[in-house]
Amino acid sequence: MSNTDSFIDEVTEEVRRDRLFALMRRYGWIAVLVVILLVGGAAWNEWRKASARASAEQLGDAILSALEQDDSQERVTALDAIEAPTPGGKALLNLLKASEQAGAGDDAGARGSLDAISADSDVPEIYRQIAAFKALTRGNANMSAEDRRLRFEALATPGSPVRVLAEEQLALIDIETGDTEAALARLQAILEDAEITSGLRLRATQLIVALGGTPVETSAG
Template sequence: MSNTESFIEEVTEEVQRDRLFLLMRRYGWIAALLVVLVVGGAAYNEWQKARKIAAAEAVGNGVLAALEADDPSERVSALSGISADAESAAVLALLTAAESQIAEDLPTARTALESIVSDAILPEVYRDLATFKLVLLEGTESPVENRRAALESIATPGAPYRLLAEEQLAMIDVETGEIDAAIARLQSLMVDTEATAGLRRRASQLIVALGGSLAAS
């Protein structure tokens, strides 16, 4: 390599270094800001996770302490005093409803379940479960049309409590004297691939009791 070529390369490298230094002076703060944002965002996410974990642990400890009370009314009172986010509050409401039923405080149980059913923000699994429990709680005190409508709303394909709702709809069919409809519904449950062994057993026993055939027509 000639001295001229070597000199040109050195000058070129020097110019490139100067340009890089100038770019760093002009825009280096952007890179630094990006680093701060990334590190700060990661720290914030970790803080949020730790906060959620701590909140969940606090709710769990509160529930355990509440359920240690001997009297169901005291358990209901303790559960109502626990602060929680929306989903944890839904679980607390379900527990409150269950304990209220044990304490024979049906109005409180009904209020707890209705608070879940009416909360459109909650996931479907909570609202459907509360709807199902509310139908069972009200029993024959609620008009047949209301119970049927509530159960049909959670008996849609893919719904988490579809099969249990179908079983209760069959019971309503029996209640209203629609025996053939009840048997047909129960026979469908018998062959449903998602039905549990316990559900199939209950369906078969009721079919036999109603004088029907275990084979779907």
């Protein structure tokens, strides 16, 4: 390589270096900002996770303490005093409170706690449907068969976590209203459902036999 070529290369390299430094002086703050945002975002995410975990642990400790009370009414009072940080936590508290109220013989209070969950749009849908189902099974004396049928049908839709249980309640309403044929058909459909539990399978089989039917053998469950 000639001296001229070497000199040209050196000049070219210097020009590139000068341009790079100029670009860094002009736009370097952007790179610094990106680094700060990335580090800050990671730190915020970790803080948020730790905060949520601590909040959940605090709620769990408070619930366990409340459930250690001597009788149902004391447990209801203790659960009532707990502040839940999230809609899901609030729903869990109300489900537990409803259970204790029912244990204390306060059916009206239990239904009120369950209705509060099912009516809260901020609560996850799974809690709302479970609460609505439990409230319906506790409110039979105050509702007509047709009203209960309409509400259980709304819970028996595909994807509902209480769908098969709602179908069982609809079969019981069929029996209550004297439609044995419809009850048998519904109970047999329950036996054939892939989501059936062993307990529900036993109840459905017993009901079919009690109604004079013959359970059809299935491979479900």
